[in-house]
Amino acid sequence: MTDSVNIGFQENHDYGMMTDKKWQAIINNDASYNNQFFYAVKTTGIFCKPSCKSRVPKKENVRIFQNAEQALQANFRPCKRCKPTNEKLPDSEWVALITEYIDKNFIEKLTLETLADIAHGSPYHLHRTFKKITGITPVEYIQQVRLNVAKKYLIQTNKAIADISICVGMPNTPYFITLFRKKTGHTPAQYRELH
Structure with missing residues (x-):
C-alpha cells in the first residue's frame, strides 16, 4: 500500500509522466505538442518545448512539466534556442x-x-556571448579550469605528468606540457618543484 502512495506522489511531484507519445514528440521535435507539455533536462538545468531542435537528451534525465511556470519553479532555465x-x-x-x-565536466x-x-544555442553566438561576459573564450575557460586542477594534482x-594530463581531460601529454608552460611560465615538473 505504501509503495503505490509513494509512486503516485512521485508522479505528481514530477508534474507529469513521461509517456511514449511525449517521448516521441521530443525525439521528433513535434510542434503539435507545444504548450501541451514542456520537458526539462536535469543535467543541463534547461527546459524546452517539445519542438526544440536541440540534441535529444537521455530519457532518464528528462522531467515533464505541464507548463513553463512549473519548470521555472523547479529551478530550470528556459532554453535559448526554443x-x-x-x-x-x-x-x-x-x-x-x-x-x-564546464566546471563539472572538464574531463570530457x-x-x-x-x-x-x-546550451541550446549556436557555436558563434556562444563564443561571442561567452567572451563578452567573461572576457575569455569558452576554449580558454576550459583550459583555465583544466590547468587549475592540474596545479592541484602537481602540488598534492x-x-x-602523463596521468595528470589524462585526469584533467587532456590525453595528449606533449600538448598538455606545452599549454601548461605557455600559461604558467613553467613546465609541470618545474611547477611541482617550485611548490
Missing part, C-alpha cells in the same frame, strides 16, 4: 550555466559545438 517562455535568458545567466557545466571532450548543443599528489 524560448519556451518567449523570454530570453539573460546572457550572464546563460554563460553561468555553461561555465557550471568539450568543443564549442558540443557546448553550444548542450605524486601522479606522473
